[in-house]
Amino acid sequence: MLLQAGPLPLYHQLEQDLRARVNGSEFQPGDLLPSEERICEQYGVSRITVRRALDALIAQGLIVKRRGVGSFVAEARVGARSIRLKGSLDEFLSGAGVMEPDHLSLTRDARNPTAAAILNLPDDAQLTCVKLLSRIGGEPAAYLEIYFPNEVGRQLEETDFQTAGVPIIRAVERRLNVRVSRAEQKIESGVAGEVAAAHLELQPSDPVLLVTRAYFLPNGQVIEAAFVRYHPSRYSYVIEFNADSRA
Incomplete structure (x- = not known):
């Protein structure tokens, strides 16, 4: 081929x-x-x-x-199984309405090999990184590190990340006049680490719900890579399954 x-x-x-x-x-x-x-x-x-x-x-x-x-x-991890689910992107993003963003920083010369790989860029590529703390009821619930290719990041402003109830990717869509066609999300166990622990009122070794997320444009370009650490007692992830009406 x-x-x-x-x-x-x-x-x-x-x-x-x-x-x-x-x-x-x-x-x-x-x-x-x-x-x-x-x-x-x-x-x-x-x-x-x-x-x-x-x-x-x-x-x-x-x-x-x-x-x-x-x-x-790769070998499957012992005792672990990867399950792929599909659903509506709009329904998925509607959950952001309960989160209150607390902007921490915007850096335009960040480097992160893992994020670069997701964005299909070289390991040493310069990226734009936005760090946020999201709250629920005033309590810190999630620490986010969000990466963009620099050609995207140069068009973003700090005010794009400060509106409660608006998912970050929707603010990016408006700023760039584009529309995301799909997203991929991986959920797994992780540990808070030094930085996230300080913001989430945890110890660095405490367990967290670790989410890695990528957003795609219709042409296949990955426009955003996000790493989110959720506080284990302040956030839960629930999926509802409905029977097929044709059955």
Whole structure:
């Protein structure tokens, strides 16, 4: 399958196709993926393109790289299972109405390799980082670190992040005159860490609900990567399942 130049960058096209092959069970957990050279030949792309696509899959936890050996499909964690659910983006964002944002900082020259991988940028890319503390009933409930590509971040102002009840991504949409088409969210257990603990009134080793979130434009570009640490006793995540009316 040769990739074609177009509005979607080649490395993102490659990332999507490799992800589909992994999720489609062409490769099993622990399987060795084709070498970088072989992937270059299969898709007609450069090694830099291949490495950027593989780095993005590594950041998503789908593959692991072993120095001097190659890239492997990640093994499922013992006792852990990943479940994918789909729903309405508008309904998902409606939950932000209960949160009261407390703006902490906006930095335009931040670096975060994990965020850069989600945004499909080089590890050392300069990013715009917004840090927020969200409250429920006046009590700190979530600490957020939100990253944007610098071409997006340069258009944002601190006032964009200070309106209660308005999700950050909606404020970004208005400022840039764009519309997000989908989002991906991963929820897992984590620890507060030094910075979040100080804001959430926790100890650094205390458990938190850790959420990693990415927002996509219709052309596939990731416009925002967010890392959210929720206070374990002030926030819960509830999903309602309804029976199929056609049954």
